Amino acid sequence: MTKTNPPTVSLRPGGLPILAIVGGANGKLEGIPSWTVGTTKKEAVESCAATHCNFRHVDDGGEAGRYKVVQGPNLGLYLDKKDTRIRREATDKSPELRETMDGHLVESVPLCFALYGTEMFAIASKNRAAQKDLDRYSLETVLGKRSIKHKYVRGATVGNPSTGLTRGQLAKIDQMVRSEGLGHILYDHAWRLNPWVLEYACASANDWPGVVDALDAGAKVVTVTVPKFGEYNRVKGAPVIKCPENLGKGTCNTCGLCDVKKRNDHTPQIVVVFEQHDSASHKRKKGNARRAVAGILGKFKAAKALEEGSIVEELQALLPEASKPLTRRIHRYISWFSG
Ligand code: SF4
Numbered sequence: 001m002t003k004t005n006p007p008t009v010s011l012r013p014g015g016l017p018i019l020a021i022v023g024g025a026n027g028k029l030e031g032i033p034s035w036t037v038g039t040t041k042k043e044a045v046e047s048c049a050a051t052h053c054n055f056r057h058v059d060d061g062g063e064a065g066r067y068k069v070v071q072g073p074n075l076g077l078y079l080d081k082k083d084t085r086i087r088r089e090a091t092d093k094s095p096e097l098r099e100t101m102d103g104h105l106v107e108s109v110p111l112c113f114a115l116y117g118t119e120m121f122a123i124a125s126k127n128r129a130a131q132k133d134l135d136r137y138s139l140e141t142v143l144g145k146r147s148i149k150h151k152y153v154r155g156a157t158v159g160n161p162s163t164g165l166t167r168g169q170l171a172k173i174d175q176m177v178r179s180e181g182l183g184h185i186l187y188d189h190a191w192r193l194n195p196w197v198l199e200y201a202c203a204s205a206n207d208w209p210g211v212v213d214a215l216d217a218g219a220k221v222v223t224v225t226v227p228k229f230g231e232y233n234r235v236k237g238a239p240v241i242k243c244p245e246n247l248g249k250g251t252c253n254t255c256g257l258c259d260v261k262k263r264n265d266h267t268p269q270i271v272v273v274f275e276q277h278d279s280a281s282h283k284r285k286k287g288n289a290r291r292a293v294a295g296i297l298g299k300f301k302a303a304k305a306l307e308e309g310s311i312v313e314e315l316q317a318l319l320p321e322a323s324k325p326l327t328r329r330i331h332r333y334i335s336w337f338s339g
Pocket of ligand 1: 185242243245246255257258272
């Protein structure tokens with residue numbers, strides 16, 4: 001007889017369709033309280049599906065893993081990789097550039113790391129635990145357990161607020177958080193559909209044209225994920241700020257830039273930019289290349305050569321003695337670090 005898991009049921013810890021925790025493993029959050037939209041995986045997924053966000057897997061109706069045309073007559077069209085070609089190979093300094101077969105630039109669409117990552121797996125186990133102890137994942141309980149060091153609550157770590165909660169529910173959550181003297185950081189992908197959410201959340205834009213639309217819609221903070229930092233310093237006068245956590249220079253608890261209620265009519269709109277860090281990202285590929293040359297040259301020699309800018313010379317020096325397969329690997333990294 002095959003064993004089946006019991007169905008997860010939608011529970012309402014504290015009367016709200018959210019599950020809250022404190023002290024999660026996400027380093028970016030430094031253990032601050034956080035909550036997910038929905039008390040079951042189904043509810044969380046449905047809140048994202050309702051946004052039509054293109055960072056969802058193609059099997060779920062998204063476009064992740066495909067390429068979006070960002071130039072020319074087919075602007076906005078999504079293509080499979082086989083219908084694109086390399087314009088410029090990736091190097092240590094810049095990511096690969098691809099284009100359509102008639103030479104117009106395309107950009108890869110990343111996979112949502114919240115919806116398809118560990119946070120989503122955790123919802124099922126929290127749901128099972130919540131069935132035995134309804135209060136355990138309520139926002140009230142979690143706020144009561146927080147540390148004195150916590151200055152913020154991170155909302156909607158999984159799921160989308162304005163499509164999974166009513167305006168009244170989100171207002172209640174925000175009021176509960178702020179009445180504790182805490183800031184509240186959350187992001188919404190359906191701000192076009194539900195502009196009311198901009199009172200509570202950053203507008204998540206899918207691309208730079210989306211950033212312009214979100215600024216026009218009055219978003220105080222707009223966020224966008226890009227293949228590589230540095231494309232723009234300002235958009236429509238709004239400063240473009242690299243997320244300090246993404247740069248390894250802080251956490252949400254020390255930063256708080258994405259708390260929209262910290263901004264008012266006298267402070268400028270801002271754009272917060274994140275660099276892609278999914279498995280296809282340039283950041284991840286840079287890390288892989290560094291680990292590979294450490295394996296070839298030895299950890300300390302590779303680190304020194306990278307610091308001194310002599311990595312290509314060090315790799316070239318190995319070629320006369322290298323086996324055929326190693327020669328192929330060395331050439332790959334010579335070309336990576338020469339670019
Ligand atoms: S800009 Fe600051 S608040 Fe926003 S995600 Fe980065 S670290 Fe967190």
